[in-house]
Amino acid sequence: MIEKKLSPQNGLYLAEPLDTWLTAGNHDYAIPEAAGSSARVFLLKDESGSSAYKRDPAFKVMRHDKLSYAKPLFLEEYKILAGLNGIQGLTSMLQGGFLKPDPSSVWPSEIAPLSKDTEQKASAVQVSGKLALFSPEETGDLLQEMDERLSDGWLPFLILERRWEDNLYMLCDAGYTRGNFAKNLTMKQVLDISIQICDILAQAHQRGATFLDHKLLHYYWNEYRQKVIMIDWNIGHWQPENMQPEVLQFDLVQFSSRAMHHIFTGRQAPGSVAVGPNRPEDIASAPRHFKASYSYDVQNRLNQEEMRFLEKALDGAFLSAAEMREHLQFLASKRL
Known part of the structure; x- marks a missing residue:
């Protein structure tokens, strides 16, 4: 010191x-x-x-x-x-x-x-x-x-470290993009971003950490390197000795309903924790299952397989970040 x-x-x-x-x-x-x-x-x-x-x-x-x-x-x-x-x-x-x-x-x-x-x-x-x-x-x-x-x-x-990259909230939120997703990120990039987040979560879960506060404001995008960077773990939990499977599943559902639904559709899933200065109890009391919501423009952007994947993720079907990543990788391979 x-x-x-x-x-x-x-x-x-x-x-x-x-x-x-x-x-x-x-x-x-x-x-x-x-x-x-x-x-x-x-x-x-x-x-x-x-x-x-x-x-x-x-x-x-x-x-x-x-x-x-x-x-x-x-x-x-x-x-x-x-x-x-x-x-x-x-x-x-x-x-x-x-x-x-x-x-x-x-x-x-x-x-x-x-x-x-x-x-x-x-x-x-x-x-x-x-x-x-x-x-x-x-x-x-x-x-x-x-x-x-x-x-x-x-x-x-x-x-x-200070973040100098573009915040993903500004690149994806429908209030700022006005539906013009392609102006900022392609669907291939959206899938790759989701894969990268799953990679980070998989390593964090393995060591004993959950993130939980998955509002898109906590994610940045380095366009030059095509890399995601996360900030702010203070609502997360550190449980290296006693991480239960349902805790990991809940972290993935929160990711799916907030960050991932947001970058897929321009909005968080209906009923998810609102963007703002969230408190731990806001996250803890959040639902365990969500329904997807697609505007007309989004239905033209996502294909049927991507919609089915998002709906499964919102329903808590994935028990590990690695499993979710595998499905995302398959979807990304179809977007080449």
Whole structure:
């Protein structure tokens, strides 16, 4: 563990928010539903000349007014990201730690920095204080200090790779594409994206993690590399010793009803957990079975085999990510 000072005068400071807006193509959009229920996320700027990061990373810090609610979510995310270290397609934890804000610190309003004026108002540059920084290998030490640090006024945080890619929500949601799917992603790409997510979930499940919060806002698309990247595991669960089959099945149903139905059709499945700052109880109380919904345009986009597959996935027919991947691979082979 090392300690540093967070302040503009020290060259290490928090800048614009990263959780109130998204980018797709050459356009930026204010997305209030991207805000998290337990944390705020800002760009961490290091102008000290001794930055440990290749690029300015994201600084995800516990909401100071949600400590009791947010604590178990941060505990799970620390454990999951440490346990899944090295898996391709995840947003890596660069460091974790605790921030003790100075009494003079002022948290900014939650607005999208889409102009110079709003960028200044949304910036967290007025937040200063002490930082206690832990490497991913020191996560065990961090977890041991959690209770004592919280009681002493420290806020847990994660330093994560910042996502520069297009968010899949912006590329797929019918409210933004207006039905023009082909403008952004072909059906072959949609199937390949689903295959990649299944690969990530299969590895996570094998190690003992479930993702659960499968809103499409948590997925990014690297067009150049044709790769999916996932973020935000704090509603997931870490159960490396006692992962039950029905837990894995539920994770796959949540993926099917939210992210996969969304990229297939432009909308989440009817009755699925709404896009927004979701809480664990929202996910836990979600249905175990869903029905697909297709607009006229979507019926022209999907073939009958793809519709049957989606309906099976929504009904909980797949018990493993590997099994789901096999069916997706077969569908993708027909789209060559």
